[in-house]
Amino acid sequence: MPAARESLLDAARTSLARRPWSTVRMVDVAALAGVSRQTLYNEFGGKDGLARSLVRRETDRYLAGAERALAEGGLPAAADWTVTRARENALLRAVLTGCWTEGLPAPAPTAAPSTSPVPAQRRADGPLPTPAEVIALVRDRAVAVLAPATSTAGARATLARDCEVALRLALSCLLAPAGDGGTAGLVREAVAPIPYGAGR
Structure with a gap:
């Protein structure tokens, strides 16, 4: 039931914008999404499952947006986009910095493999990436997007280092x-001149 799942995640995000996560009630999220509370529990198992899915979705959206920014304007555009999005979105800011406030859902780490019958929830129930892992994911995407197919291992390593510098500057x-x-x-000043891909 992907449409219901997305509606529930949208409703959870809207609820989070209005009040601290600790006061968000599952019945209110279900009502806002226009589905039954049972549908919400079927999809997410409980409030922690909903929180994990919300964090996973924000992370996935960030990674997709960072990849678009890299393709359109290279490392400077991706860094600028990162700062803009993180300033607008407290949940994304927490994902990128590891600084979780009391008002945000901070899902507990999972120790056991997920038993959810919903594939998307099994993925969300897996370990959520740390800030360092998110940076590594963007770094790897930068190399894939920006490095010419003919680039040497040294050029790819330089690009990977520059991407990490760019992202860490953005977070600062x-x-x-x-x-x-x-x-x-x-x-641009920190990693210029950029001898590869977009954003020269």
């Missing part, structure tokens, strides 16, 4: 905004 700009030129300008 969440705490201390960049000056003139913004995040993209800061990244």
Whole structure:
């Protein structure tokens, strides 16, 4: 029931924007999504399952957006996009920094494999990526998107390092905004000249 699942995740995100996660009630999420509470429990198993799926979806959306930004404008665009999205979205900011506030869903780590009959929930029930793992995922996507097929192992390693520098600079700009030129300008200075892909 993918449509119901997405509606429930949208409703959970809307509820989270209105109140702290600890006060979000499953019955209210179901009502907002226009489905029964039983459907919500069938999809997610409980509030922690809903939280894990919400965090997983925000992470997946971030990774897809970062890949688009990389393709359109290289590392400066991806860094700038990261800062913009994280400033708008407290849940994404927590995923990227590991700084969870009391108002956000911080799902407990899972020790046992998921037994959910729903494939998407089995994936969400798996270990959620740490900030370092998210950076590594974007770094690997940057190499795949930006490195020419003919690039050497050394050039790919340089690109991977530059991507990590760009993302870590972007995350620092969440705490201390960049000056003139913004995040993209800061990244251009730190990793310029970029001898590969977009964003030269």
